[in-house]
Amino acid sequence: MTAPALPLYAYQRAWLADASRFKIGMFARQTGKTFTTTLEIVDDCYRALAAGGQRRRWVILSRGERQAKEAMDEGVKKHARAYGLGLTEMDYDFVEGQTRVKALEVELPGGSRITALPANPDTARGFSANVFLDEFAFHQDSRAIWKALFPVISAPGLKLRITSTPNGKGNKFYELMTAGDDAWSRHVVDIHRAVADGLPRDIAELRAGLSDPDAWAQEYELQWLDEAAAWLSYDLINTVQHERAADPEGYEGGPVYVGIDIGRRRDLFVVVALEQVGDVLWERERVQARRMSFAAQDAELDRIMQRYRVVRVCMDQTGMGEKPVEDAQRRHGALRIEGVQFSGPLKLRLATLLKETMQDRRLRIGPDAEMRADLHSLRQVVGATGVARFVVDGETDGHADRAWALALAVAAAERPVVPMDHQSTGPRRVSGRLADYTGA
Numbered sequence: 001m002t003a004p005a006l007p008l009y010a011y012q013r014a015w016l017a018d019a020s021r022f023k024i025g026m027f028a029r030q031t032g033k034t035f036t037t038t039l040e041i042v043d044d045c046y047r048a049l050a051a052g053g054q055r056r057r058w059v060i061l062s063r064g065e066r067q068a069k070e071a072m073d074e075g076v077k078k079h080a081r082a083y084g085l086g087l088t089e090m091d092y093d094f095v096e097g098q099t100r101v102k103a104l105e106v107e108l109p110g111g112s113r114i115t116a117l118p119a120n121p122d123t124a125r126g127f128s129a130n131v132f133l134d135e136f137a138f139h140q141d142s143r144a145i146w147k148a149l150f151p152v153i154s155a156p157g158l159k160l161r162i163t164s165t166p167n168g169k170g171n172k173f174y175e176l177m178t179a180g181d182d183a184w185s186r187h188v189v190d191i192h193r194a195v196a197d198g199l200p201r202d203i204a205e206l207r208a209g210l211s212d213p214d215a216w217a218q219e220y221e222l223q224w225l226d227e228a229a230a231w232l233s234y235d236l237i238n239t240v241q242h243e244r245a246a247d248p249e250g251y252e253g254g255p256v257y258v259g260i261d262i263g264r265r266r267d268l269f270v271v272v273a274l275e276q277v278g279d280v281l282w283e284r285e286r287v288q289a290r291r292m293s294f295a296a297q298d299a300e301l302d303r304i305m306q307r308y309r310v311v312r313v314c315m316d317q318t319g320m321g322e323k324p325v326e327d328a329q330r331r332h333g334a335l336r337i338e339g340v341q342f343s344g345p346l347k348l349r350l351a352t353l354l355k356e357t358m359q360d361r362r363l364r365i366g367p368d369a370e371m372r373a374d375l376h377s378l379r380q381v382v383g384a385t386g387v388a389r390f391v392v393d394g395e396t397d398g399h400a401d402r403a404w405a406l407a408l409a410v411a412a413a414e415r416p417v418v419p420m421d422h423q424s425t426g427p428r429r430v431s432g433r434l435a436d437y438t439g440a
Helices: 010-017 033-050 063-083 140-147 170-178 192-195 204-212 213-219 234-240 293-309 319-332 342-360 369-377 401-412 434-439
Strands: 021-026 055-063 090-097 099-107 113-118 130-134 160-164 184-189 255-261 268-277 280-290 308-318 337-340 378-382 388-392
Touching: 010 033, 010 090, 010 184, 021 033, 021 170, 033 055, 033 113, 033 130, 063 090, 063 099, 063 113, 063 378, 063 401, 090 192, 090 401, 090 434, 130 140, 140 170, 160 170, 184 192, 204 213, 234 369, 255 293, 255 401, 268 293, 268 401, 280 293, 293 308, 293 319, 308 319, 308 378, 308 401, 319 337, 337 401, 342 388, 342 401, 369 401
Parallel strands: 021 160, 021 184, 055 113, 055 130, 130 160, 255 308, 308 337
Antiparallel strands: 090 099, 099 113, 255 268, 268 280, 378 388
């Protein structure tokens, strides 16, 4: 092997020297896991060429197109230049099933090829090749990707490389790292080992700068966080549960705020109605159903609007929610019905507002196991880019529909109350729509 583009530390050399067929590594952030593994890939192609013109086929599956491009530009191409290998570059649209993504590819002397593209079940089953799963704990639906991938690499001689930083326990990476079998060669490199091996980092400075014990434990010390990773702990949920909540007969005639999460087939249709009593929001009623027709959903909203003194409704307008929101605004007015387009920043704001309301003890919900499970399933994870987003623990087991409906109801109550006199007085301006309020 010729000299790499940059000097390697001891833990990187140990990873490179391990020729096991199935190899998995858990590395702290910014310790060079992608750089080192792409070096191994280029070295494998170089050795094949030197052994008499053999060819290698490698596929890099990253969490997104940007990460795939980085693996190719900052890894594969840089190492190929260090080895003195010329390469031919190309990109094309990869189409498999319902998937169309941008694939980046290089061909090296002798015919070896390396392809980088975003990971999903379709791209995982689209190649028969050696595979590198880059930041696997952050891949969306990692279990489905694994089911599609493993039969592909089962052919004799094909290698599989997996690296990632931990991302909670609700993914396939956690299962593979903790399985305890002998099929995998496992490497663990936390920030302390990396620095001991020569990585130039000031641990105390990093820890102080991050100023987040949970993030430090997971991102740098590689601890598996479970309860600590839950956005809403069971202890916090316990403090807002009340046996008299979620009872429509408890309604005292106060202003009511409603959140609606739209679902039709796989997801639930959920309506949560909160009554404001003093400075506390009491859950008065929840409607939840799967495969409810849109006509029946409309009827349920109309019943809620008639049953309570509803001030504001925040309603999921994402995807199939467009028409239900338009219809509701036509029946009840755009001042009372607000459509909400879910996005990453908006979910962060909704989840933060819900958590703050619970911490301030300004919410009471019924002692319901389903709502409790939905709330606890919310996880804030930090992607490979450092951007926080919300996922549901277990990935495909649900979408926390009850929790998001509750969060929408809390958001509906957050802004100033519009006086409701049930008389038409012409157009009125109301500032502070949810989209504006959240900065989404």
